[in-house]
Amino acid sequence: MPKRLNAVVSWVLTFLVMVIIGLPGLWVILSGFRPNREILAKPAVWVPERLSLDNFAAIFGLGDTQVAIPVANYFANSLVIAVTSTVIAIAIGMSGGYAFARFRFRFKNGVFLGLMLSRTVPGIALSLPVFMVWSRIGLIDTQFGLILVYVALNIPFTIWLIDGFFRQIPKELSEAGQVDGCTRWQAFWRIEFPLARSGIASAAIFAFLTSWNEYALASNLTRSTDSKTLPVGLMDFTAQFTIDWAGMCAMAVIIIVPALALTFLVQKHLIAGLTFGGVKG
Amino acid sequence: MTEVRLANLTKAYGNMEVVHAIDLDIADNEFLVLVGPSGCGKSTTLRMIAGLEEITGGTIHIGDRVVNDLAPRERNVSMVFQNYALYPHMTVRENLGFGLKIAKVAEQDIGTRVTQAADILGIAELMERMPAELSGGQRQRVAMGRAIVRNPDVFLFDEPLSNLDAKLRVQMRTEIKKLHRRVENTVVYVTHDQVEAMTLADRIVIMRDGYIEQVGTPLEVFNEPANTFVGSFIGSPPMNQLDGIVRLADGDISLADGLSIPIPQRTRARLSEGQKVVVGIRPDDLAPRGHGIHDSEASAELELSVSISEPLGTETLLFTSIGGVEVQGKMLNPRMVAPDERMKFVLAVDRVHIFEAAGGRNVMIDN
Numbered sequence A: 001m002p003k004r005l006n007a008v009v010s011w012v013l014t015f016l017v018m019v020i021i022g023l024p025g026l027w028v029i030l031s032g033f034r035p036n037r038e039i040l041a042k043p044a045v046w047v048p049e050r051l052s053l054d055n056f057a058a059i060f061g062l063g064d065t066q067v068a069i070p071v072a073n074y075f076a077n078s079l080v081i082a083v084t085s086t087v088i089a090i091a092i093g094m095s096g097g098y099a100f101a102r103f104r105f106r107f108k109n110g111v112f113l114g115l116m117l118s119r120t121v122p123g124i125a126l127s128l129p130v131f132m133v134w135s136r137i138g139l140i141d142t143q144f145g146l147i148l149v150y151v152a153l154n155i156p157f158t159i160w161l162i163d164g165f166f167r168q169i170p171k172e173l174s175e176a177g178q179v180d181g182c183t184r185w186q187a188f189w190r191i192e193f194p195l196a197r198s199g200i201a202s203a204a205i206f207a208f209l210t211s212w213n214e215y216a217l218a219s220n221l222t223r224s225t226d227s228k229t230l231p232v233g234l235m236d237f238t239a240q241f242t243i244d245w246a247g248m249c250a251m252a253v254i255i256i257v258p259a260l261a262l263t264f265l266v267q268k269h270l271i272a273g274l275t276f277g278g279v280k281g
Numbered sequence B: 001m002t003e004v005r006l007a008n009l010t011k012a013y014g015n016m017e018v019v020h021a022i023d024l025d026i027a028d029n030e031f032l033v034l035v036g037p038s039g040c041g042k043s044t045t046l047r048m049i050a051g052l053e054e055i056t057g058g059t060i061h062i063g064d065r066v067v068n069d070l071a072p073r074e075r076n077v078s079m080v081f082q083n084y085a086l087y088p089h090m091t092v093r094e095n096l097g098f099g100l101k102i103a104k105v106a107e108q109d110i111g112t113r114v115t116q117a118a119d120i121l122g123i124a125e126l127m128e129r130m131p132a133e134l135s136g137g138q139r140q141r142v143a144m145g146r147a148i149v150r151n152p153d154v155f156l157f158d159e160p161l162s163n164l165d166a167k168l169r170v171q172m173r174t175e176i177k178k179l180h181r182r183v184e185n186t187v188v189y190v191t192h193d194q195v196e197a198m199t200l201a202d203r204i205v206i207m208r209d210g211y212i213e214q215v216g217t218p219l220e221v222f223n224e225p226a227n228t229f230v231g232s233f234i235g236s237p238p239m240n241q242l243d244g245i246v247r248l249a250d251g252d253i254s255l256a257d258g259l260s261i262p263i264p265q266r267t268r269a270r271l272s273e274g275q276k277v278v279v280g281i282r283p284d285d286l287a288p289r290g291h292g293i294h295d296s297e298a299s300a301e302l303e304l305s306v307s308i309s310e311p312l313g314t315e316t317l318l319f320t321s322i323g324g325v326e327v328q329g330k331m332l333n334p335r336m337v338a339p340d341e342r343m344k345f346v347l348a349v350d351r352v353h354i355f356e357a358a359g360g361r362n363v364m365i366d367n
């Protein structure tokens, strides 16, 4: 039964790959619910003896062992920064994507290529120049400073993705709408926008996750509770000689959960967006 | 009362002019068909009337308004697109009612008008379906329903049947004609299919390269083509066109291969000795003796050998050649034709068209 065998082999391989990808994550999540001493125990304790919320209580300043880390502030910063930068990036991505898909203008291809090329520069390479500029104009350690960086980081991608979705919508639909009595603006919102919604949603998720998870730039541009985000906050658990793995993992869980929830919520759209991106010429 | 008037209408993309100062008056309730080969500017002209394409020069009147600077929605026209352009996220009912909803017509009136349009087009059972769940022909009907429901002054059609299979196309053609009879609106209809143009039109406009070559009723453009282009474009199979030289003394026009035909009576006064002309012969007018449509008229005989014959049932197309140029004739009440058989063809001389060799203008038409 070679066919059966085939299925088994591919199932096993898939399982192995998923284990390799998933296990560290699972370990982090589990560790979030275990005391530090169990995490560091030698030989390793594979199956937790007891799961508790003590770590979470600790980092929120409740319970017996207090860890002085302002998680609530970090969470608020992360949320404000990720949401605001996503909203702005999507607004610009929608206008830009629409313009690239629908209008003819000078240097269109050049501008588009430039946008795409800007994505080849790793964000971290920009951190020093950005740091210097930001410090000169006083944007270091502000939410606004980070929002600006993330917007810039996300725009090329959102424009590219949304452009592709608008391109797929025949322009006759908007034209039919206009002949039917719409202004161009109405035709956009009533016809083109609903059709591109899944693309816009996936662009938004990608932008949100990028901002939510970003560490390298944020660690350079933030200093205090005014602007530090959750990933940067993780480093608070490292002292000179010790690392509070338990607290760190608990906080990682706090970072992962909203991202995971969001991804599940819009999974269907996300897949549409991804597979679509795959065939876009 | 909605006439449409195009005056000096010009369209350029950048430096490239694609519609050259055309003039056209379209009467109220007229069914006008724009026809021409691909890229001749039909769609562009139609889209300028709709307001979807900016006008580079000239004016467009709809009714007694100059609409040059009006948005599409202010022109009270409706348009059927080649790909139907149904809104994919709306049901058929919503598609039909969309324009009325935008115009803030009362919910109840929308209902009645949509139902009425659906009845006219026979799509009442499809109302709750999405466009993706419809066949090509059904989509076509919905698109037309959406156009009539708003009761516009002018209907614009851009090759609405070209995505349908041949049989459905013929059927929808008839329905469009009936529909026009019923709703009595001014129609501008674009197609590149001359049969569609002939069968639907009150008047046909033949375009080429952004110019209007001729405007006339189907019979006018068929019987008096303004030039060689119109001659070959209208009519199927296409008109045969042969080079010839006028010999007034002999009273004939000599063709290649030592053949000649008498000068058609009506053109005689317009020809001069030695003039180079193009002789246009429709396949209908060239038939083996006893097998023609116009046997009884003034005729000339040509003996030609038939290379290929294509039987179509009621008639057979015969392929022969004169001076190396392929020439088609038509045989009614066909009999079997042997390969390379030499046959005596009868030419209905007075139905032959004579064009000037330079420029291709029909000698009967004054410019």
Ligand SMILES: Nc1ncnc2c1ncn2[C@@H]1O[C@H](COP(=O)(O)OP(=O)(O)OP(=O)(O)O)[C@@H](O)[C@H]1O
Binding pocket: B013, B018, B036, B037, B038, B039, B040, B041, B042, B043, B044, B045, B192
């Ligand atoms: N957006 C555009 N930019 C530049 N040139 C264009 C544009 N749209 C059309 N053209 C040119 O204008 C000319 C007329 O185009 P149009 O679409 O009106 O042709 P058509 O007669 O409708 O042809 P078809 O039968 O193929 O639809 C063509 O040569 C075309 O290349």
Ligand SMILES: [Mg+2]
Binding pocket: B042, B043, B044
């Ligand atoms: Mg066209």
